[in-house]
Amino acid sequence: MPEAATGCVAPAGSVLATGGPEPATLAAHRQNGGSTMTARVGKPAPDFEAPAFTNGEFGNIKLSDYRGQWVVLCFYPGDFTFV
Amino acid sequence: MGVQVLAASTDSRFSHKVWQEAELAKMVPGGVPFPLISDATGQIGRAYGVYDEESGVDIRGRFLIDPDGVIQAMEVLTPPVGRNVTELIRQAQAFQHVRETGEVTPAGWQPGKPTLKPGPDLVGRVWESWKPAMAS
Numbered sequence: 001m002p003e004a005a006t007g008c009v010a011p012a013g014s015v016l017a018t019g020g021p022e023p024a025t026l027a028a029h030r031q032n033g034g035s036t037m038t039a040r041v042g043k044p045a046p047d048f049e050a051p052a053f054t055n056g057e058f059g060n061i062k063l064s065d066y067r068g069q070w071v072v073l074c075f076y077p078g079d080f081t082f083v
Numbered sequence: 084m085g086v087q088v089l090a091a092s093t094d095s096r097f098s099h100k101v102w103q104e105a106e107l108a109k110m111v112p113g114g115v116p117f118p119l120i121s122d123a124t125g126q127i128g129r130a131y132g133v134y135d136e137e138s139g140v141d142i143r144g145r146f147l148i149d150p151d152g153v154i155q156a157m158e159v160l161t162p163p164v165g166r167n168v169t170e171l172i173r174q175a176q177a178f179q180h181v182r183e184t185g186e187v188t189p190a191g192w193q194p195g196k197p198t199l200k201p202g203p204d205l206v207g208r209v210w211e212s213w214k215p216a217m218a219s
Binding site: 010012013014015038039040041042043044045046047048050051052053054055058061063064066067068069070071072073074075076077078079080081083 | 084085086087088089090091092093094096098099100101102103106114116117118119120121122123124126127128129130131132133138140141142143144145146147148149150151152153154155156157162163164165166171175178179
């Protein structure tokens, strides 16, 4: 994971355009409601880059850096939630 | 089994750090060994169809992604019910087996159990090798 300066704020995570039939820019992605990048089985997982906390360090995570490995991507409602 | 876990919520990375140190480390010695991703704008959750606009959080969705970056399985739950990791592991093992062998796994398959080899000879004869009791 690349070292990152621990400023008060970091750029929010963003979905990365992957070319092809999908919009070439994030602005285009927003304009059409992001509908072309909705996750589906059998289709490429939308790539993204975002700040993360990993093993005591802050740094950015990019999904496509894990190409070649099996990945389980889990979303959850929030830190300190009960379930 | 070789599966990388990535977890994401709309919390900041600072919140992730404190949660790891104050609570998770008391459940798992040393804390959880995978990245906690900050999806502060919900943009990633939106792309995966799990961002809830009303509450401003990513609901419980999990996506099994193969080495080519293709989604092979997904599950999305509303917040009050937690996940079952056993089924996730079973699915990962089944998809890995399918990728390695080209065989297919019938309902309820577990590692070491019989698989099916699709082809003309199998049509109408699944009943010979697979019984409903094997579904769970």
